Amino acid sequence: MRERVKAVQPSATFAISELAKKLRAEGKPVIDMGVGEPDFVTPKHIIDAAIKALHEGKTFYTPARGIPELLQAIVEKLKVENDLEYGVENVIVTPGAKHAVYEAMMATVDSGDEVILLDPSWVTYEACILMAGGKPVWVPHNEDFSDAAVEEYVSDRTRMIVINSPSNPLGVVYGKEFLKKIRDIAVDNDILVMSDEIYEKIIFEGEHLSIASLDGMKERTIIINGFSKTYAMTGWRLGYAVAPKEIVSTMAKIQSHSVSCATSFVQYGGIAALKGDQSFVEQMREEFRQRRNLLMKGLDELGIRYAPPRGAFYMFMDVEMDAQVFCQEFLRKEYVATTPGSAFGQSFDTWVRLSYATSKENISEMLERLKRFRGVMQ
Ligand SMILES: Cc1ncc(COP(=O)(O)O)c(C=O)c1O
Known part of the structure; x- marks a missing residue:
């Protein structure tokens, strides 16, 4: 091994x-x-859309980054819900958000690069960093899990900071102050941020804010998102990443040589999920x-x-x-x-x-x- x-x-x-x-x-x-x-x-309308796609013969490989209609639906969702202006070239549809994390780490982390993780975090980040040859650097949270002294852990090898809000396993929703602090660290030190927003719709108190919408962040943020949690679609395996074009192209290269693309008819379910009744x-x-x-x-x-x-x-x-x-x-x-x-x-x-x-x-x-x-x- x-x-x-x-x-x-x-x-x-x-x-x-x-x-x-x-x-x-x-x-x-x-x-x-x-x-x-x-x-x-x-939800039934999502299942129906995938079945319809199957009956219509949507049974072929799709472009590696996903079908244009789904890419467009994601771009529109980002504009309407997150106030973010992206083009379809910034989006890649993946078989699950987990694979988007994997591809993003493989696309950006070199041997010996350090990636900052808040302790505790979803462990797949650590696994993907290690598989890319990088070094996870764990940063403890403060007592009430609202903040972390990330700045103390930045070195000249730091390539990325990973944040996940709302978070697995804490359920923490980071506030604007914390996100601004991460922004300042990222911009000052030329560091990428992976922002996993897969639980954005499951918030009981507070509001979702994508760090990508803060000044100076769009060009250094990789947003991870997907359909598993919001639309109860875990078994469908459908996720996506939104990032600067060069990162997306590198991820597409990895995708085209590994899984080729997300499953064709599943992607039609994804369009129904984003555009249908919420x-x-x-x-x-x-x-x-x-x-x-x-x-x-x-x-x-x-x-x-x-x-x-x-x-x-x-x-x-x-x-x-x-x-x-x-x-x-x-x-x-x-x-x-x-x-x-x-x-x-x-x-x-x-x-x-x-x-x-x-x-x-x-x-x-x-x-x-x-x-x-x-x-x-x-
Ligand atoms: C924080 C986080 N991101 C991503 C995922 C993966 O979602 P998917 O089913 O789209 O691979 C999970 C699943 O547990 C998760 O907890």
């Missing part, structure tokens, strides 16, 4: 989810709070808000510390014991799947991520099991 791949750990969330599925197949009453995907089926998104957000409130109330009653989430659908909590052991035993004894904090960075060995992309009944039942489990473990 190549050295740079050796350093990468397999996806912990996928491993836990597979074990949870196995236990469920054995008839165990599993509650899966490990997996990061909405528990809703994709009421599903509103309903899903409201449901997530209620679940989050239920979960926060339950954790408060149990006296468990957590990072209060303002967006996404994750709750990051401190279980005050080895999180690996907690996750294994909670699954083994109470059949609840969760993800240990060590899967999200360097300093969260006693923290666990709960994904509340599951029903309120399941959340209430999980809280009962958690109460019982803590009684046993104490």
